[in-house]
Amino acid sequence: MSMEIVMPKAGLTMVEGTIIEWKVKEGAKVNKGDVLMEYENEKNTIEANSLGSGILHITAKEGETIPIGEKIGVLAEDQAEYDAIAKGGDAPAAAAPSAPAAAGEGVTMIPMPKAGLTMVEGTIIEWKVKEGDEVKKGDAVMEYENEKNTIEYEIIHGGFIHIVAKEGETVPISEPIAYVAETKAQYDAMVASGAAPAAAAAPAAAAPAAAPAASAAVSPASSANGFVRASGLARKMAKEAGVDLAAIPCAGRVKAADVEAYLASRAAAPAAVVSAAPAAEDAVTEIPWTGVKKTIARNMLQSMQTTAQTTCMCDVDATELLAYRQKLVEQQEKLGCKISVNDILCKLLGRVLKDHPLANATFDGKTLYTHAHVQLSVAVATDNGLMVPVLRNADLKTLSEIHHEVKALAQQAKDKTLAPDAQSGGTCTITNVGMFPIDRATPVLNLPQTCIIGFGRPTLQPSAMPDGTVGLRQKMTVFATIDHQVIDGQECGRILKDIEYYILHPETILV
Secondary structure, eight states: OOEEEOOOSSSSSOOEEEEEESSSSOOOOOOOOOOOEEESSSSSSSEOOOOSSSEEEEOOTOEEEEEOOOOEEEESSHHHHHHHHHHHHSSSOOOOOOOSSTTTTTTEEEEEOOOSSSSEEEEEEEEOOOOOOEEOOOOOOEEEEOSSSSEEEEEEOOOEEEEEEOOEEEEEEEEEEEEEEEEEEHHHHHHHHTTTSSSOOOOOOOOOOOOOGGGGOOOOBBTTTTOOHHHHHHHHHHHHOOGGGSSOOBSSSSSHHOOOOOOHHHEEEEEOOOOOOOOOOOOOOOOOOHHHHHHHHHHHHHHHEEEEEEEEEEEEOOHHHHHHHHHHHHHHHHTSSOOOOOHHHHHHHHHGGGGOTTSSSEOOOOOEEEESSOEEEEOOOETEEEEEOTTGGGGGHHHHHHHHHHHHHHHHHHHTTOOOOTTTOEEEEEEEEETTTTTOOOOOOTTTBBBEEEEEEOOEEEEEEETSSSEEEEEEEEEEEHHHTTTOHHHHHHHHHHHHHHHSGGGGGGG
16 A cells, blocks of 8 residues: 655644655655655755655655655655556545544534744634634644744634633643534534534545636536635645735646636736837746744744833944954964854843843733743844744853854754754744944843844944043943843843843953
8 A cells, every 4th residue: 555755744833844855756665764854844944754665656846845744755665556646646535544433424523723942722712713613634623822923723624613621721732622514414404413522533534626727617626605625735835926826727626736727827818908108127036935934923923912012222342342352363273162242142142031020021912931040032134034043051151152052053053954943942042133234222032031142343433531531442341131021220220231241341251
């Protein structure tokens, strides 16, 4: 029997992956554990190993972005099965698991989803659909809250929904919150019985039908109530392109291939002739907002919408700090590394944050969690966006240890080889923009942290000297964005005051 290969899930936030390279060729014999392909999620490039042995038939091409759980290939058991699969262009449908012969046949239980390793229960905030509505795979049907966030749940089964958990109800993970019946008759029987079945077999995924020829396409996807049947991927593509699903010709239901064909035909349609002066040709480049950029955008928007953010700033004389760093550079052979200003600032925050637990904390809207040690998220600019790997126990590390670890984390972030948990567990973030022409900024909080501290570029500025004269000093701005739900202005002022002290007296950082 053949084995279906699906896009794996690497990380709690991953929803899709892009195939970078197949490491084996079509029709090749592979063994369990062999590296099949290399794919990219929103954070890293990852190798996928085969979970079985057989002959490979590839169904997803390099460069394609595939939702997690969707098919990317098939492993045939023998040559005869491979020949049949390759000839038909798909694998034979897997045998459906046995369903009970009682009223529960064709009914699937929808459990409270688990979002996060520590989640044990969730509270239903709002149902986006009504009892008895027909839903489709990929629909956002419910919004729930765990210990950290409010999350939309996209259903993975289509059919008629029977809701058993009410809004405001807290349900343990894996316990039922709803049931979905494949047909209206099955839904009516389930509701009439007074309770959904305790155990219902999930229907096997049907093999996707071949895309119909454009010339023979019809559009029976719309039902009398205006509902348009479409695959989750097709619905997503249509939404991103701003296309009405009901306008797309198809056979049965709208699939991704139908959307692609419709967009191609629309692009090829002759433009209407208008009487106007010829305009200069404009080259427009479409950049799909996927992967890490999409994740960053979502996280930034959520941060701004769910916290009370405010930024405080102060200008500090950094002359002594830069002179201290120069002394360390002169001793790099003895130290075994070239200490940077950023290394010193990381060490500085390791000291300061220990004295300000509200800034070395995480907050989920209900409970504040303070931490014994400083898990410092270090902002790193990469070609794919801003990454924030965590320097563990920054308060316990020496300057040279900080240098080597931050350098390694930064390189991994740029190479997209960070470990899956390398960006989790941070308690405060440092963002040092001193290498850019940025004097001051208002950074956005890295949820669920309560504070992010930034440092601008040093610039020569006139300053009053102790003897009453005016001289040039290296000044830089320190800025801190805080969650005002947790940290008030007085505490933020104390944080900046301590940072200022260590910058003015850098030799005390190591004391």
